[in-house]
Amino acid sequence: MKAVIPAAGLGTRLLPATKAQPKEMLPVYDKPTIHYVVEEALKAGIDDIMIVTGRNKRSIEDYFDKSHELEYTLQKAGKDRDLKKVRKITDLADICYVRQKDLKGLGDAVLAAERHVGDEPFAVLLGDSIVKCNSCTGHLVDVFEKYQKSTIAIREVPNEQVNKYGIISGSEIDDDIYKISKLVEKPEIGQAPTNLAIAGRYVLTPDIFDKIKETEAGFNDEVQLTDAISKLDEVYGVNYHGKVFNIENRIGWLTSSIDFALDDDEFKDDLIEYMKTFMD
Numbered sequence: 001m002k003a004v005i006p007a008a009g010l011g012t013r014l015l016p017a018t019k020a021q022p023k024e025m026l027p028v029y030d031k032p033t034i035h036y037v038v039e040e041a042l043k044a045g046i047d048d049i050m051i052v053t054g055r056n057k058r059s060i061e062d063y064f065d066k067s068h069e070l071e072y073t074l075q076k077a078g079k080d081r082d083l084k085k086v087r088k089i090t091d092l093a094d095i096c097y098v099r100q101k102d103l104k105g106l107g108d109a110v111l112a113a114e115r116h117v118g119d120e121p122f123a124v125l126l127g128d129s130i131v132k133c134n135s136c137t138g139h140l141v142d143v144f145e146k147y148q149k150s151t152i153a154i155r156e157v158p159n160e161q162v163n164k165y166g167i168i169s170g171s172e173i174d175d176d177i178y179k180i181s182k183l184v185e186k187p188e189i190g191q192a193p194t195n196l197a198i199a200g201r202y203v204l205t206p207d208i209f210d211k212i213k214e215t216e217a218g219f220n221d222e223v224q225l226t227d228a229i230s231k232l233d234e235v236y237g238v239n240y241h242g243k244v245f246n247i248e249n250r251i252g253w254l255t256s257s258i259d260f261a262l263d264d265d266e267f268k269d270d271l272i273e274y275m276k277t278f279m280d
């Protein structure tokens, strides 16, 4: 299976931090956001990855590319540990890139990968969200194998946040597995059918490409992936209980950095000590 990582959006919610760098390159603790996303695809056994980029996103390609100068300098300085870190990034996966020409929405960004994906089911991992711990995509792939229909990750969000997400409704046919009957992109608060939000991870059948082509601009005047998915005949949802960080907003970005820093024994205690100073 191949994976598509849409990473073309402007990141306006994080301006000015994203004025001259992609939001997907913002560091979360000690790595850029997109590094975590690629790692999740690899954990799911997917190493053929297409990243959908746009203008001003070249640093994503540079990040996963070999840096001869840097490697030479580190080698000469005897900084073997750093050299190893840098080389590991290049060896992570087989990544190729396509540019979304106009920013016409997530559906349109996924469509840009059509030729690379071909006629096979594929995974989509949004490049600006990090799903922590076990591989959410890996689990989606397992569920997809069972039903052979498009399968998306969902999670419960507070009722006052439903307008920030795609929201689904449907019936729970097995533990945490939903047969989806309705999908709506960013409904108004009070009008959402449930509080089950699309979590930015999908395994889609290739007929989604034709559905995207049939989809008119929707929310925010963009071609929404959610609207195209709702045109598919059968779709399943997997309720994911782990942590999901949306890097595209300030609180998501900040809390993700703290969360990952707390996993690092070298800095954990110092960070906790610092945070305690706010409790007094």
Ligand code: G1P
Residues within 6 Å of the ligand: 106, 126, 129, 164, 165, 166, 167, 185, 197, 198, 199, 200, 224, 225, 226, 246, 248
């Ligand atoms: C996108 C999707 C939305 C989904 C969300 C998850 O929205 O369109 O359905 O719930 O990602 O993060 P965005 O956050 O890019 O506006």
